[in-house]
Each structure stands twice: as C-alpha cells, then as structure tokens.
Amino acid sequence: MGFKEALANGEFVVTAEVGPPKGTDISEMVHHVKMLKDKVHALNVTDNQSAVMRVSTIAVTKVLLDLGVEPIFQMTCRDRNRLGLQSDLLGAAIFGVKNVLALTGDHTLLGDHKDAKPVFDLESVQLLQVINRLNEGFDMAGNELKGKTDFFAGAIVTPEANPLEPQFAKFEKKVEAGAKFFQTQAVYDLKKFHTFIERAGKYNVPILAGILLLKSAGMAKYLNKFVAGISVPDELIQELADAEKPLEKGIEIAGRQIRELRQVCAGVHVMAIGTEDKVPDILAAAGL
Amino acid sequence: MIVAEPKSLDEIKAMTEGFDRILMVGCGTCTTVSLTGGEREVNLMATALRLARKVEGRDIEIGEQTILRQCDFEYIDELKDVDSYQAAVSFACGAGIQGLARKFVGKPVLPGVNTQFIGFNEEYGYFTEQCKACGDCILHLTGGICPVARCAKGLLNGPCGGTNNGKCEISKDKDCAWVLIYNQLERLGNLEQFKKIIAPKDFAKAGNIRSMDLRKAGD
Known part of the structure; x- marks a missing residue:
C-alpha cells in the first residue's frame, strides 16, 4: 500500500531515508534500498543533505521507483531558484514521484562548498504553496500547465525547538500552505513530544516522529551540544554509557521509543545516517 | 550608512606597483564613520605604502586628500592637482569609487576598501548589516x-x-x-x-x- 493511502487508512506508517552518494557508484545505496524495501512504506531521498554536494535527488528517486520503492522526494530551496524548483518538480512528476517533502535547507556555510551562492529564492512555506499550485495546474506565474501534478506534499517540524513558539507558528503556516503530513526532527524527550502532539492534534495532519539511532553516549552528547532542536535526556545518555555494546543499546532504545510513540502519532521516520543496515534491527526491536 | 572594510597593504601595494605618483582619496561620510576610509585611514595607508616602497628602493609619491563625499560630483570637483597623478586609490564605497572614476578620466581609479553592507555602528568599531536594498x-x-x-x-x-x-x-x-x-x-x-x-x-x-x-x- 502506498504511503498516502496508509496514512489515510490510519496504519502506523514507517519511513526511512537514503542519502544519495557523492559520486556515481550507487551500489551501496542500492543495497540499502533493497534491504529496506519491504520494511517501510516509503523512503525519503535527501537533497544535498547538510549542504554537502551529492547525486541529485531526482535521479535517485528514479532509481528507487525502478526498484519498486516509493520515494519521498526531499526538495530544499538552497540550490535552485523558483524556475529550477518548479521544473524539477515537473520532472519528478513525470518519473512518477508522488510525495514531496518541502524544506528550506541547511545554509551553504554548513556544507562542503561554503563559497557557493545560497539561493533561497523561496522557502519551505512558499514551496508548499507552489506545489499546491502545480497540483491545480498552474505555475507560480499563473501560467497554465499542460498536464498538472498530483503531489502529496509534506514538511518538517522541530517539536523540541528552543524557543518553540516561533517554530510552532511556522508549523501552523505550513499546514495553511498545504502540508498534508509532517516528519519531525529527532525526538528523544517523549514528555515534551507528547505536549507538542497534543497541541498539534487540532490540525489533524499526520505526524511521523523522527527516530535517530543513538550509537553511543558520545554521539548523544554531541547532538545535545551541536544540533538544533535535539535534546537527549540524561537518563538515555547514562543508559548508553553503562551499556557494554552501545550500538545494540541504541537499537533497543530506538525500538522502545517507537513502541511508545505508536500510541500517540501516525508513524515514525527512522534516520540511521551511515548505519542504514541497522534499520531492520530497529524495526524488529519495535515489534514492527 | 555604507560599511566598508580596509583592503590589505599587500593588495594595495600590488595594485599600485606600476606607479610612482598616486593620489589617495578619502571619503568624509560613510567610510569615515566605519573607520576605514577617512582622513586618518588614508594617512595610515599612505604612510605604510611609502615605507614599503622605500624599503624596496622604489619611492612613491602619494597625495592625500579627503572630500566630504565621493558619490557627489560637486565634492569630487574640489580635488586639487588631479592631473599630476598617474592613478588614484579611492577609500569610498563602490559608488564613491565609481564616482571618482567618472571624474578621473583616462586614469586608473583603484579600490582602497571592500564595500560590505548598509548597516550601522553598534558600538565603537563594531558594525552590523541592516539592509539589503532589496x-x-x-x-x-x-x-x-x-x-x-x-x-x-x-x-x-x-x-x-x-x-x-x-x-x-x-x-x-x-x-x-x-x-x-x-x-x-x-x-x-x-x-x-x-x-x-x-x-x-x-x-x-x-x-x-x-x-x-x-x-x-x-x-
């Protein structure tokens, strides 16, 4: 069953992600895609993730479609102006892409081409509006399209952002702009997440909680220190520090969190950056 | 105001390599306030360049003049003896440098600063961008x-x-x-x-x- 249909049917939806490689050798990526194929409803394909130059998202979504996997086409506004964004969306539609995740994108200064000109002609909220416009059969300039799109557009939200209020107001704008589903930044503090979900509940948009595999106590501390909107509680860090095999403990924690989240949200988005082969273990630990 | 940062002595020395009589022109408005292109900064750069060239045994004569604004032709007209110089280094913003170039016909006008942004002075020596002129x-x-x-x-x-x-x-x-x-x-x-x-x-x-x-x- 497709991603959109599964959400509509109220199934507990699981997505994961593949990062396009830097270079033309996609063998490892294809191996991961095949491994995850029957375990998830859809796979996100990242877009020059962390502002690091890689194979284009559109090419990798085509690879996924050819392998029989439903992609979620991540589109950032960092590298293309409104012409580029719209024409790539039309291109993706031709390939059969249905799901688009509209993102602003990390700044070029965070990536590996710091001297690049960042574009940001549009941003996530406006991109969502553009996608809906394409679905109606028109481009941004109001020109009629010969053949319209049928995208299922989503967005991201950071439930543990500090401060939360401006982020929450932006979340509301994304809903208004036409976001039909949300995937979140990694959540670890489930109490805080519950508060967010209760507040977001009135908008009736499915929310997939972000699960990021913790590989060690050091990684957890690093996330707390350097990554916006992530706060790993001390108890979890201690649990990892006490474990003989931290990676296995991380898998156990992720599985446990998914079981808890299952009670409160529409699904989970599992991120295992660099350890995609562990995703099946996480899902097994979650009883999925 | 328009905020500019100084170019390095090395860069200005390289730009002026082929000349032995140049005019350095300060701007009395924005770059004076941003502490990069006023009378004082022109004097410091001129002194440094004279020394650097002297060390190499290739003296350079540098005239120093600062006018109220280089983006206004009426003030540029106040410059003296412009014909006697081979080139000019402007310490104004990009508009001022081009204003000077418009009047300094037939001679190179070189940038003495890197124009940064429209902003203001938060505290002494600290400036922040406020406007992109969008x-x-x-x-x-x-x-x-x-x-x-x-x-x-x-x-x-x-x-x-x-x-x-x-x-x-x-x-x-x-x-x-x-x-x-x-x-x-x-x-x-x-x-x-x-x-x-x-x-x-x-x-x-x-x-x-x-x-x-x-x-x-x-x-």
Whole structure:
C-alpha cells in the first residue's frame, strides 16, 4: 500500500531515508534500498543533505521507483531558484514521484562548498504553496500547465525547538500552505513530544516522529551540544554509557521509543545516517 | 550608512606597483564613520605604502586628500592637482569609487576598501548589516527587523529548523532574526501578523541595473 493511502487508512506508517552518494557508484545505496524495501512504506531521498554536494535527488528517486520503492522526494530551496524548483518538480512528476517533502535547507556555510551562492529564492512555506499550485495546474506565474501534478506534499517540524513558539507558528503556516503530513526532527524527550502532539492534534495532519539511532553516549552528547532542536535526556545518555555494546543499546532504545510513540502519532521516520543496515534491527526491536 | 572594510597593504601595494605618483582619496561620510576610509585611514595607508616602497628602493609619491563625499560630483570637483597623478586609490564605497572614476578620466581609479553592507555602528568599531536594498521594504510586517538582511537565508515566514536558543545556524554569535521578530511582534501585540504568510519576494525589483527617475516628463 502506498504511503498516502496508509496514512489515510490510519496504519502506523514507517519511513526511512537514503542519502544519495557523492559520486556515481550507487551500489551501496542500492543495497540499502533493497534491504529496506519491504520494511517501510516509503523512503525519503535527501537533497544535498547538510549542504554537502551529492547525486541529485531526482535521479535517485528514479532509481528507487525502478526498484519498486516509493520515494519521498526531499526538495530544499538552497540550490535552485523558483524556475529550477518548479521544473524539477515537473520532472519528478513525470518519473512518477508522488510525495514531496518541502524544506528550506541547511545554509551553504554548513556544507562542503561554503563559497557557493545560497539561493533561497523561496522557502519551505512558499514551496508548499507552489506545489499546491502545480497540483491545480498552474505555475507560480499563473501560467497554465499542460498536464498538472498530483503531489502529496509534506514538511518538517522541530517539536523540541528552543524557543518553540516561533517554530510552532511556522508549523501552523505550513499546514495553511498545504502540508498534508509532517516528519519531525529527532525526538528523544517523549514528555515534551507528547505536549507538542497534543497541541498539534487540532490540525489533524499526520505526524511521523523522527527516530535517530543513538550509537553511543558520545554521539548523544554531541547532538545535545551541536544540533538544533535535539535534546537527549540524561537518563538515555547514562543508559548508553553503562551499556557494554552501545550500538545494540541504541537499537533497543530506538525500538522502545517507537513502541511508545505508536500510541500517540501516525508513524515514525527512522534516520540511521551511515548505519542504514541497522534499520531492520530497529524495526524488529519495535515489534514492527 | 555604507560599511566598508580596509583592503590589505599587500593588495594595495600590488595594485599600485606600476606607479610612482598616486593620489589617495578619502571619503568624509560613510567610510569615515566605519573607520576605514577617512582622513586618518588614508594617512595610515599612505604612510605604510611609502615605507614599503622605500624599503624596496622604489619611492612613491602619494597625495592625500579627503572630500566630504565621493558619490557627489560637486565634492569630487574640489580635488586639487588631479592631473599630476598617474592613478588614484579611492577609500569610498563602490559608488564613491565609481564616482571618482567618472571624474578621473583616462586614469586608473583603484579600490582602497571592500564595500560590505548598509548597516550601522553598534558600538565603537563594531558594525552590523541592516539592509539589503532589496527594493521592496516589508519592515512594517516584521516588527521593524529585516529578515532579508538579518536572516542568513532571507526567509520571509519564520525561523528555519537551524535556529537554536535564539541564535542562527551559521553562527552562535548571530541572533536568529525570526526569534527577534517573533518577540518584537509579541511586544507589539501583533502576533497575528506573524501568522500571515508572506508571498515570495519580487526579485524583479532588486539586483538588476537599477535606477530611479524622479524627473517629470517634459521637465
């Protein structure tokens, strides 16, 4: 069953992600895609993730479609102006892409081409509006399209952002702009997440909680220190520090969190950056 | 004002390598305030360059003159003995340098500074960008804080996911403009404004070969 249909049917939806490689050798990526194929409803394909130059998202979504996997086409506004964004969306539609995740994108200064000109002609909220416009059969300039799109557009939200209020107001704008589903930044503090979900509940948009595999106590501390909107509680860090095999403990924690989240949200988005082969273990630990 | 940073002695020395009589022109307005192109800075750079050339046994004569503004032709006309110099180094912003070039016909006019931004002086020696001259001001929608100039991504509808404890994802030293805007709109009792989606910017109004014509037809 497709991603959109599964959400509509109220199934507990699981997505994961593949990062396009830097270079033309996609063998490892294809191996991961095949491994995850029957375990998830859809796979996100990242877009020059962390502002690091890689194979284009559109090419990798085509690879996924050819392998029989439903992609979620991540589109950032960092590298293309409104012409580029719209024409790539039309291109993706031709390939059969249905799901688009509209993102602003990390700044070029965070990536590996710091001297690049960042574009940001549009941003996530406006991109969502553009996608809906394409679905109606028109481009941004109001020109009629010969053949319209049928995208299922989503967005991201950071439930543990500090401060939360401006982020929450932006979340509301994304809903208004036409976001039909949300995937979140990694959540670890489930109490805080519950508060967010209760507040977001009135908008009736499915929310997939972000699960990021913790590989060690050091990684957890690093996330707390350097990554916006992530706060790993001390108890979890201690649990990892006490474990003989931290990676296995991380898998156990992720599985446990998914079981808890299952009670409160529409699904989970599992991120295992660099350890995609562990995703099946996480899902097994979650009883999925 | 327009803020500029000084070019290095090495760069200015390289630019002026082929000359032995040049004029250094300071600007008495913006770059004087940003401490990079006034009378004092021109004198410091001229002194340094004279010394550097002397060490190499190739003396250079440098005239020093500072006028009120280099973006105004009437002040440029006040410069003296321009014909006797082989080249001029301007310590004004990019507009001033080109203003000087317009008047210094047939001779090279070289930049003495790197023009940075439109901004203001936060405290002595510390300047921040405030305006991108985008040609389509929306400060009435954003609590008087410009996201085009002060958000690293120029976002129009709220903070990105990179904002952290009120700081920008590109640097912990920079405030997140959208957190500032949210707080200011809250103080103004106008959070409803924050919730309104701002349409994509009309970039036809910026970044082209801009001019403004207030002359009436027939005048």
